[in-house]
Amino acid sequence: MFEQLPIETLQAYWWIIVSLLGSILVFLMFVQGGQTLIYTLGKTEMERKILVNSLGRKWEFTFTTLVTFGGAFFASFPLFYSTSFGGAYWVWMAILFAFIIQAVAYEFRSKPNNFLGQKTYEWFLIINGLLGTILIGAAVSTFFTGSQFSINKLNLTNIFDPVISRWEGPAHGLEAVLNWRNVALGLAVFFLARILGILYFINTIAEETILTRAKKQLIMNTVPFLVFFLAYVSVLFLSQGFTVDPMTGAVSMESYKYFHNLLQMPVVMILFLLGVLLVLFGIGRVIFCFTKCSTKGIWLSGTGTVLTVFALFMLAGFNHTAYYPSTYDLQHSLTIQNSSSSHYTLTAMSYVSLLVPFVIAYIWYAWKSINNKKIDPEEMNSDGHSY
Amino acid sequence: MIESIDLSLVDWSRAQFALTAIYHWLFVPLTLGLSVLVAIMESIYVKTGNPEWKKITKFWMTLFGINFAIGVATGIILEFEFGTNWSNYSWFVGDIFGAPLAIEGIMAFFLESTFIAVMFFGWNKVSKGFHLASSWLTAIGANLSALWILVANAWMQNPVGMKFNPETTRNEMTNFWDVLFSPVAVNKFLHTISSGYVLAAIFVLGVSAWFLIKKRDTQFAVKSIFVASVFGLITSLLLAFTGDGSAYQVTQKQPMKLAAMEGLYHGKTGAGLVAIGLLDPSKKTGDGKEAFIFKVEFPKLLSFLGYRSPDAFVPGVEDILNGGYKPEYNSIPESEKEVALSAEQKIIRGRLALSALSTYKQAKNDHNAARADSAENLLRQHYAYFGYAYLNNVESIVPNVPLTFYSFHVMVILGLYFILLFIVVLIYINTHRLEKSRWLLWLSIFTIPLAYIASEAGWIVAEMGRQPWVIQDLLPTMAAVSRIDASAVQITFWLFAVVFTVLLIAEVMIMVKQIKIGPKNGGTR
Numbered sequence: 001m002f003e004q005l006p007i008e009t010l011q012a013y014w015w016i017i018v019s020l021l022g023s024i025l026v027f028l029m030f031v032q033g034g035q036t037l038i039y040t041l042g043k044t045e046m047e048r049k050i051l052v053n054s055l056g057r058k059w060e061f062t063f064t065t066l067v068t069f070g071g072a073f074f075a076s077f078p079l080f081y082s083t084s085f086g087g088a089y090w091v092w093m094a095i096l097f098a099f100i101i102q103a104v105a106y107e108f109r110s111k112p113n114n115f116l117g118q119k120t121y122e123w124f125l126i127i128n129g130l131l132g133t134i135l136i137g138a139a140v141s142t143f144f145t146g147s148q149f150s151i152n153k154l155n156l157t158n159i160f161d162p163v164i165s166r167w168e169g170p171a172h173g174l175e176a177v178l179n180w181r182n183v184a185l186g187l188a189v190f191f192l193a194r195i196l197g198i199l200y201f202i203n204t205i206a207e208e209t210i211l212t213r214a215k216k217q218l219i220m221n222t223v224p225f226l227v228f229f230l231a232y233v234s235v236l237f238l239s240q241g242f243t244v245d246p247m248t249g250a251v252s253m254e255s256y257k258y259f260h261n262l263l264q265m266p267v268v269m270i271l272f273l274l275g276v277l278l279v280l281f282g283i284g285r286v287i288f289c290f291t292k293c294s295t296k297g298i299w300l301s302g303t304g305t306v307l308t309v310f311a312l313f314m315l316a317g318f319n320h321t322a323y324y325p326s327t328y329d330l331q332h333s334l335t336i337q338n339s340s341s342s343h344y345t346l347t348a349m350s351y352v353s354l355l356v357p358f359v360i361a362y363i364w365y366a367w368k369s370i371n372n373k374k375i376d377p378e379e380m381n382s383d384g385h386s387y
Numbered sequence: 388m389i390e391s392i393d394l395s396l397v398d399w400s401r402a403q404f405a406l407t408a409i410y411h412w413l414f415v416p417l418t419l420g421l422s423v424l425v426a427i428m429e430s431i432y433v434k435t436g437n438p439e440w441k442k443i444t445k446f447w448m449t450l451f452g453i454n455f456a457i458g459v460a461t462g463i464i465l466e467f468e469f470g471t472n473w474s475n476y477s478w479f480v481g482d483i484f485g486a487p488l489a490i491e492g493i494m495a496f497f498l499e500s501t502f503i504a505v506m507f508f509g510w511n512k513v514s515k516g517f518h519l520a521s522s523w524l525t526a527i528g529a530n531l532s533a534l535w536i537l538v539a540n541a542w543m544q545n546p547v548g549m550k551f552n553p554e555t556t557r558n559e560m561t562n563f564w565d566v567l568f569s570p571v572a573v574n575k576f577l578h579t580i581s582s583g584y585v586l587a588a589i590f591v592l593g594v595s596a597w598f599l600i601k602k603r604d605t606q607f608a609v610k611s612i613f614v615a616s617v618f619g620l621i622t623s624l625l626l627a628f629t630g631d632g633s634a635y636q637v638t639q640k641q642p643m644k645l646a647a648m649e650g651l652y653h654g655k656t657g658a659g660l661v662a663i664g665l666l667d668p669s670k671k672t673g674d675g676k677e678a679f680i681f682k683v684e685f686p687k688l689l690s691f692l693g694y695r696s697p698d699a700f701v702p703g704v705e706d707i708l709n710g711g712y713k714p715e716y717n718s719i720p721e722s723e724k725e726v727a728l729s730a731e732q733k734i735i736r737g738r739l740a741l742s743a744l745s746t747y748k749q750a751k752n753d754h755n756a757a758r759a760d761s762a763e764n765l766l767r768q769h770y771a772y773f774g775y776a777y778l779n780n781v782e783s784i785v786p787n788v789p790l791t792f793y794s795f796h797v798m799v800i801l802g803l804y805f806i807l808l809f810i811v812v813l814i815y816i817n818t819h820r821l822e823k824s825r826w827l828l829w830l831s832i833f834t835i836p837l838a839y840i841a842s843e844a845g846w847i848v849a850e851m852g853r854q855p856w857v858i859q860d861l862l863p864t865m866a867a868v869s870r871i872d873a874s875a876v877q878i879t880f881w882l883f884a885v886v887f888t889v890l891l892i893a894e895v896m897i898m899v900k901q902i903k904i905g906p907k908n909g910g911t912r
Binding site for chain 2: 057060061063064066067068070071072074075076078079081082083084085086087089090092093096097099100101102103104106107108111112113114115116153154156157159162163164165166167172341342344345348349352353355356359362363366367369370372373385
C-alpha cells in the first residue's frame with residue numbers, strides 16, 4: 001500500500017510523524033519542568049519524595065520518546081542527522097549529558113550507599129530539567145533562524161577530506177545560544193515545561209501543601225512563558241523565512257514567510273490557534289477557580305502543547321520551506337525533499353509506523369492499570385517500590 | 388601525504404565510541420539475561436503459589452532495576468554518537484542504518500519502559516497474571532531491542548540488501564529482509580543474547596553462592612542457583628553453538644578478521660585451531676618470522692570449522708595482503724571462484740570507483756548522459772572495493788592482531804569453562820553437596836568478573852577485528868568521522884570517562900548494599 005505512493009507523499013508523511021514525535025516530546029517534558037521545581041514545591045523530605053516519585057513513573061516515557069524521535073529522524077531524514085549532530089556538536093552533547101545523568105537519578109536517589117548522596121541526584125534532575133528544555137528549545141529554534149553549515153556530496157571523492165557535511169563556524173553549535181531568538185524559544189519551552197509539570201502534580205498528587213504552592217507557582221511561570229512565547233512567535237511571523245522554489249529547488253529569503261505559511265495552510269493555522277488556546281485554557285481553569293477546582297489542566301494544556309508544537313514543525317517544513325536552513329549558503333539548506341531517505345526505506349518504515357497506534361494503546365492500558373490512585377504520603381511509606 | 392584528515396581526530400573518535408560502547412556493554416548483558424531469569428522465577432511463583440518464589444523474584448528484580456537504569460544512561464549516547472562523531476557514516480549508510488534504530492525505538496523501547504513500570508509499581512495494583520505478562524514483555528522488549536541494534540551492527544560487518552546510488556551519493560536499501568535475516572545478523576543476535584543469558588546466570592549463581600558462604604537465606608540461594616544453573620547450562624551450549632556459527636560467518640565474510648583472531652600470518656591448507664598460544668610481540672607483517680613463541684593447536688580444526696572441510700585453505704594476514712590464492716568460500720560455486728586480489732589491487736580498484744563517481748557527478752552537471760552512464764558502469768564494476776580508495780598503505784587493512792587474538796582466545800576458553808562450571812554446580816546440587824563445598828561457592832563468585840571479561844572480549848574481537856572498516860570494505864573509519872576538532876572529542880571523551888566511571892562506582896556500591904540487605908526485605912528500601 002505504501003509502495004504505490006510517490007516519494008513526496010512519503011516524505012510528507014514522515015515529516016508529520018517526526019513532527020508528532022517532537023511535539024509529544026515537548027509535552028512529555030513536563031517531567032523536566034517538574035524536576036526543576038522539586039525544591040520550590042517540596043520543603044520537607046516527604047514532600048520532595050512525593051514529587052520525585054510522581055515524576056519517576058513517567059520519566060522513561062520522555063526519555064524513550066527522545067530516543068525514538070532521534071531514531072525516526074535518522075531513518076527518515078539522514079542528512080539532517082549527519083549535518084546537525086556532527087556540526088552543532090556542543091549543543092547536542094550538552095543535551096545528551098543532561099539526559100545521561102537523569103537516567104540514573106531516579107533509581108539511585110534514595111538507595112542506601114549511593115556514593116554521591118541524595119542531594120547530588122536531585123541536582124542531576126534539576127540540571128536535566130534546565131538544560132534539557134532550554135537547549136532542545138534553542139535547537140528547534142534553529143529550524144527557523146538557520147545555522148552555518150555547508151553540504152557538498154562531492155567531498156566524498158576527495159580522499160584527503162571526504163566529509164560531506166561541514167559546520168562553517170568555530171563554535172560548533174554554541175553560537176545557537178548566542179542568538180536571542182533561539183534563547184527565547186528555549187526559555188519559552190522551559191517555562192512551559194514547568195507549567196505542565198505543575199499541572200501534572202496537581203493532577204496526580206493528593207497533598208494539600210504541595211498543591212497550594214503549586215498553584216502559586218503556576219501563575220509565576222505563566223507570565224514569563226507568555227512573554228517569551230509571544231515575543232518569539234511575533235518575531236517569527238514578522239521575520240524573513242527560507243522559501244524553496246518548487247521548480248528549481250533554489251532557496252531564497254521571503255519576507256513574512258512563516259506568516260504566509262500560516263495563512264496558506266489554514267489547517268495548520270487552526271491547529272496553532274487551538275493549541276495556544278488550549279494551553280491557556282488549561283492553565284486558566286486551574287488558576288481561576290475558587291471552590292471545586294479542576295485537576296484536568298494537564299490534559300488541556302498538554303494537548304494544546306502538542307498541537308502548537310506540531311503546527312510550528314509544519315510551518316518549518318511544509319509549503320516549500322527549508323526546515324533546516326543554512327545561513328552560510330542558502331542553497332545548502334535542508335528541505336524534506338533533499339534530505340530524506342530513499343523511497344524504499346521510507347516505504348519500509350511506513351509499514352513499521354503502523355505499529356504506533358498499537359504502542360499507544362498498550363501504553364494507555366498499562367498506565368491506567370497502575371495509576372488509578374493519587375500519590376500521597378501513605379503510599380510513600382508502604383513497602384512498595386519507590387524512588 | 389595526509390593534509391586534511393586529522394588522524395588524531397579519528398583515533399579520539401574511535402576511543403570515545405569504544406569507551407561508551409564498552410561501558411554500555413557492562414550493563415546490557417545483565418539486563419538481557421536477568422530480565423528473562425526474573426520472568427522465569429515469577430512464572431514459577433505464579434505456577435506454585437509459593438511466596439518464597441515471590442521473594443526471590445523481587446530480590447533479583449531490584450538488582451535488575453539498578454542495572455537497568457545505568458544501562459539506559461549509557462545507551463542514549465551511542466545512538467546519537469553516530470551523528471555527532473560519525474557524520475559521514477550517517478549519510479553514507481543512513482538510508483539502511485537508520486531504520487533498525489528507529490524500529491528499535493518504536494518496537495522495543497516503549498515495550499520495555501511501559502511494562503517495566505508495571506513490573507516495579509504494579510505488584511499490589513494489577514492481577515498476578517497481568518504482572519507476570521508484564522515481566523515477560525519487559526524481557527521481550529529488552530531482547531527485541533538487542534535484535535535491532537545487532538541487525539544494524541551485523542550489517543556493518545556484512546553489508547547486504549543495498550545498492551549504491553551515485554545520484555544521492557549514498558547506499559540505499561533494496562531489500563529489508565536481506566538486512567534483517569542475513570546469516571551474520573541471525574548468528575550475531577543469537578550469540579550475543581545467549582552471552583547475556585550466560586552472564587546473568589553466572590551473576591545469579593555467584594551472588595547466591597555468597598549467601599551460602601555466609602549461611603544466610605540458604606533456601607533462597609539454593610533455589611536461585613538451581614534456576615540459574617539450568618538456564619546457564621542450556622544457554623552456554625547455545626552460546627558455543629552460535630559461536631561456531633559466528634566464526635564460520637567471519638571466515639566467509641571477513642577473512643582478515645579470522646586471520647587476526649587466530650594469529651595466522653601465513654595461510655595453509657588443513658590449518659589447525661590454536662588452543663592456547665603466546666604471540667611474539669616483535670612479529671611484524673611480512674618479516675617472515677614465526678608468529679608464535681609457543682602454541683598448542685588442534686590439527687586441521689580451523690579449516691574444518693571455517694570451511695566445513697579439514698583440508699581447506701585458510702588465508703593468513705599476508706595472503707590477504709598479497710592476494711593470489713583461491714578462496715574456498717562455500718557460498719560461491721567452484722566455477723566462480725576467482726583468484727583473490729592483493730590489497731594494492733583493491734586500493735587501485737577503489738580509487739577507480741571513486742574517480743568514476745567524480746566523473747559521474749561532473750557528467751551529470753554537464754548533462755552528458757552517455758558519459759554519466761559509462762562512469763556509473765565503471766563505478767558499479769569496482770564498487771565492492773570502494774572503501775579501499777581512502778587507504779594510503781596496504782598494511783592499514785591489518786587489524787591489531789595481538790589484541791584480536793588474545794580477546795578471541797580469552798572469550799572461547801572462558802566460554803568453555805562456563806559450561807563446565809554449570810555442569811559441576813548442577814551435579815553438586817543433585818548430590819546435596821553444594822552448600823558444603825566452599826571452593827565451588829568461592830569459584831562461582833570469582834566467575835562473575837570472568838563473565839564480564841568474556842563478554843567484553845567478544846565485542847573487542849568483533850569491532851577491533853574489523854578495523855579499519857566501519858562498513859566492511861566500503862568505508863574505513865577515517866572517511867566516516869565528523870569534521871570537528873580533535874580537542875573537542877578529547878573533552879567529551881574525558882567527560883564521558885569521568886561521568887561513566889563515577890556512575891559505575893555508584894551502581895556497584897548500591898548493588899553490593901542491596902545484596903547485603905538480602906531478600907528478607909524483598910530488596911526494597
